[in-house]
Amino acid sequence: MTASTTPLHLAGTGTALPGDPVGNAELSTAFGISEEWIDLFVGTRTRHFGWDLATGKVTHTLTDLCAESAARALAAAGLGPAELDFLVLATATPDSLLPTTANETADRLGLNHLPTYQIQAGCSGAVQALDVARALLAAGHRTGLVVAGDVTDRFLEAGRDATALATQELVNYVLFGDGAGAAVVTADPHDGAVAVRALLHRFTGQGRPPGQVVGWHGAVPPRPDRQMLHEDYRTIEEEVPALAGEIVWELLHTAGWRPQDVDHLLPPQLSGHMTERIVAGLGLPPTTREVSCVRDTGNTGNALPLLQLDRLLTRLAPGERAVSVVVESSKWIKAGLALERPGTRTEGQPNR
Template sequence: MTTTHLAAVGTALPGDPVDNSALAATFGVNAEWVEAFIGTRTRHFARDLTTGEIRHSLADLCAAAAGQAMERCGAEPTDIEFLILGTATPDHLMPTTAAQVADLVGLDQLPAYQLQSGCAGAVQALDLARHLIGSGEYRTGLVLGGDVCTKHLDLRRDMTAAAPSDLVNCVLFGDGAGAAVVTAEPYGEAVALLRTLSRCTGLGREPGQIIDWFGLADRDTERQALTEDYKAIEESVPVLAVEILWELLDDLGWPPESLDFLLPPQLSGRMTRLISDRLAVPGAQEISCVDRTGNNGNALPFLQLDDLLPKMGRGQRALAIAVESSKWIKSGFALEKA
């Protein structure tokens, strides 16, 4: 099987960082509570909190990230042979955001796949890309992940009396996108994508998170579009993260002390710290970003990679973990610098 390499990564975050004081002014939440309970200091929104104006679509952000990744490794649109996007929040049901991004980037006459998934979607996209490159049929592709979560925020709602489970959705999430140029030959950053893991483990379990599409039949419903069982997420994600870590290490035959970098799940600043402690790989440098970017779903692995790649030296190893709580999907990937 041909080895897949990451040649370059690009990212896009909309607008200026929004701090907890700005959230407090908009939703009536307590800024100190956000800092202590969530542990996220800033996030980026594609929507103006004052006017409600949508300033960036998911396609806009993905195209910007893709353009940056391609520029960084010198890839031209004619070099790209496939495009894969992982997202939980596409701009439309149809056309796919993947097809819209292809148009914005100047790509045509190529497969454009869209994977509907939450936090595991970016890893699923990398997994599919690894198999496409590994088949020998393709040499260069573009993998993207991103989410625009603020479409689910009701800016008119007074949250001063809301339960903590409702408040979480106002302060946890952010918007953003990321992209990677993947290749068969090692060039650019020349980081080998050695393993990818993607496995649904939700048999018989209730979803930890639900995001609804509201059609004409229920457009006047009072149901929230986004609901989650935050307690179940807090209890389950650290356990699943440890399982992913050891499954990837065992599969690769890597002892934990051989890891140079660890990319833990990016739920929130507070939860990421707890998970990192649970993973207990003291010799590995942690690469985290959620405390400054917010939880922007499928953008997060690319944001972590953007921080990681300049730090990696020849022969160094990194392992990334992502857990999707919607129906409990375990995912992760392993990298080694060529």
């Protein structure tokens, strides 16, 4: 359901990306994948990994990244951990099944005696977490923390000749990167906070095969012929642009906005090239400014919407509006946000 969410405000955001950016040439050397193919197929320049490409040694856990981004969000909001009433974390790649990454992150931040939640989700997880936060604020809490992120160290094999993989598995070696993002949410509008005017979170996958599968195994070893990561990239290319358009129009309808009212667009971030195609097909005015990060960060899964929001908050002027569009392709979820920074436009800003 699309819901009006006036009580939900973003008071501060923060992000964390591990290590130095990894360029396509370095990725090509590590996995034997053509640098030209990466450029042509994906259109992503760099990404970050929380593990060493040569040895597979983990340098940053998801908890590391979540705690770092959360600390930055708190600093941006001018708040301390003691002022939080809850924490909600979304990921597809937790550090362990138990204890949850949400609780490990809370411990790292020095939090105690507050409710914590962990959502198992794909790219829409950050919006799902904001939806849970909205409900918690409506129930009487005043301030909370939403965190989302993913890491790849358990799914991409260091030193592997990836050229021997099926295309559905090979694509994951060039699409993804590691990272986390966080947002401090409040029921009351703090000075400079951005208001969420509409929030969309709707499962639309009944009877539809998944576009992405991330495998899991416990005590039983995985079958040699089983792909731990499977990406139906062709289906995603066909389905995501139409779903993105539906999300935009549903958010505009709920917020009571016209297309010309949107100053900034945060489009889905599967890859650089797909983002270009999606933006071109949405039909928003050419004056709408795109806020993207995937060409520099790779697809960081749950972190992406918050990475975009972190960039948006430095650009969104008083009176300006933005639409964030998120498509979850593993089992098809439409998600998104309509955002506004309250205030009066300054002279020289375009009129709606």
